Amino acid sequence: MPKVAVLVLAAGASTRMGKPKQLLPWKNTTLLGHVISNLRVVSKHILVVLGANHEKILPTLPSYLESVINIAWQSGMGTSIALGVGELEKSVNPEAILICLVDQPLIDAELFKKIIDLHNLNPSKIIATTYVGGKGVPALFPKKYFNALKQFSADYGARHFLKSNKNEVIPFDSDGKAVDLDTPANYDAYWKKHGRELL
16 A cells, blocks of 8 residues: 555635634534544545644644644645645655645545545546546645645646646546535535534
C-alpha cells in the first residue's frame, strides 16, 4: 500500500459565511474536526493549512495534528496547496497526497477510502471528484505531480491543472456528497438534515 498523506485546505476567510466555517458545529465536533476524524480512518499523515482566523482555529486542533499557516492565504487556494505539498514532502515524503476541503462534511471516511482504492488500482493517475462543469477536490495526486503542485499560485490552482491534464485524470463520483457549505442558509439547511449533534 502506498503511503498517502492528506492535505486539508482550511485557510480561507469564510467571507460569505460571515464567520470562520472551520469552527461551525457539525455532529459532536466542528466542520474541521469532522473532516479530520474521517481522514484519520484512511491516513495518519494529515496536514492542515490555516490562514485567516488561524489564531482562533489553531487552539482547537488536537495535539497530534500537524498544521502550517499560509501567510499568503488571501492570494488563493493555490498558494495553500503549494505550501502544504512542500511541507508534506519534507515531513512525510509520501507516495501520494490527497487534497480535500474543510467545508464538504458529507464526504465521509467511506468515500475517502474509495478514492484511495481507486488510486491503488491506478497509481500513476490523478483521482479527482467530478462536478457539473469539471473536476476538483477531493483529489489525489501521485508523487510525480508534487513539483507541479508546488508551483501553484494565486493565478493557477487545482482545477486549472486538472483541466490541463485531463488525460491523466480518473474521475471519482461522490454520489452527490461533494457539497460545499459556503453561506449561512446553505450551512443551516445541511446542518439540520445531516449535522446535528449525535445524542
